[in-house]
Amino acid sequence: MDNSISIDRSQWLLDSPNDLISLKKWQNTVNLLAELFNAPAGFLVQYTPGGFQxxxxxxxxxxxxxxxxxxxxxxxxxxxxxxxxxxxxYVANAPLDPCWDTNPEVHNDGFKSYLGVPVFWPDGQPFGTFCVMDFKETDYKQTYFDLIHQLKDILESDLSLMEMYKQAQKLAVTDPLTGLSNRRGFAILAKQRIHLAQRLKSQLGLFYFDIDLFKGINDDHGHAVGDEVLKEVSSALQVSTRDADVISRMGGDEFVALVSLKQSGDEDNILKRFNQTLTRQIAQSKLPEFTVSSGFANVDLLSSIEDIIDIADKAMFEKKKCNH
Known part of the structure; x- marks a missing residue:
């Protein structure tokens, strides 16, 4: 959905979680670090110009x-x-070193030992740190240093995955009117997204949208108004879906949205958000009133993109026949 070139690194990941990474996996990795070091605290810390989170x-x-x-x-x-x-x-006993006299972790919270390694984005810029802290002096052997580097590689692989997905979005062919990917771009991004869903064992669904009586809008109000209608539908879809979802204008007045489903009823909530958003946007604009038909299909991760689109398209067509 997002056609930007790279991730906004000035934003905290906790404030804008990315569906492509598993914070649960990150939590398990940090817990494992603390457990293996028999340490009272372990952390993954993100750095931005705003500080350390x-x-x-x-x-x-x-x-x-x-x-x-x-x-x-x-x-x-x-x-x-x-x-x-x-x-x-690696600081084995911080109170012995005057350079840490103003360190709040040492003098406010009582930590003595620290071992941390840098975590980098794929381009080599610092993401932050992966570290373990102890209230007592430590004497870690080389095996411990090897271990923390091995675990931080797991974290960096997820950051690389996020960047790769952004690059796929950048390379995708886009629809110049709406800024969404077009049919060819959707095929590229959808394959990436389905591959990730297979790897993460997550569930996806596909919506197919069609603007009702769109030819009449163009005939009665002109193609400039028709273009604005297409933009409003595109905007409503972007507002109603997540950053990692893949939405596309397939051509003419038809759109698709490949969405992540985390729990039962997610598809109904997405459609409800879309309809509410679109209704609000139409009311705030000077556009003629219009409606959008939709169809939905759960995605079989082993099916082809073409088969998935065909199922959702047929569901939309059947609903459209019932409504008209």
């Missing part, structure tokens, strides 16, 4: 930092040192 925090009562908290960018914390140097940092 704990994206994932290990789930122990001994951990004083919950997910979501933000530390201001100038604070003298361990993660800041890693982002600035782009290298791992």
């Amino acid at each position: 704990v994206t994932i925090s290990s789930e122990q009562e001994t951990n004083p930092y919950p997910s979501g908290i933000v530390i201001e960018p100038e604070a003298n914390i361990f993660c800041r040192r890693i982002v600035e140097t782009r290298t791992e940092l």
Whole structure:
């Protein structure tokens, strides 16, 4: 749906979660880090110009930092040192080093030991840090260093997956009027999305939309008005779906939306949001009133794109016959 070239790295991932990554998997990875190190706290921390946010925090009562908290960018914390140097940092006993005298993690919360590694976006820019902290002095062996690097590779692979998906969107052929992908672009993005759904064992559905009596709108009001109608439908679809959903203008007055289904009834909620949004947009515009017919099909992840589109198209056509 989003045709931008890359992910907005100034935004916290927790504020705009991406359907292509599993925060549950990230949580399990951070929990595993803390458990294997027998440490009271482990973290995945994201860095932006706004500071350092704990994206994932290990789930122990001994951990004083919950997910979501933000530390201001100038604070003298361990993660800041890693982002600035782009290298791992191991501090066995921080109170012995005067450079950490103003570190709030040490002097406010009582941490002594820190081991962290940088986490990078695919282009080499820092995402943040993956780290473990302890209230006691530590003496980690090389195996522990190897382990934390191995686990952080899991996190970086998901960041790479997000970037690859954005690149696929960039390369897709788009419809110049609405900015959506066209039929060819949809085929490219849909294959990527279905592949991801197979990998993540998630469920997808496909909507097929058709503007009712669109030829009459063009004949009675002109093609400029018809173009505005197409733009309003495109806008309503974008508002009503998630960032990782794939929507497309297939040609003429027909649109499709390949959507993620997380729970029962999601498809009804998406359609309800679309209809409400479109009704509101029409009321706020000077366009003639119009309606849109829709069909829906659950996606068999082993079926071809063409078969899935055909099923949703037939469902839309049958509903349209009943309504007219």
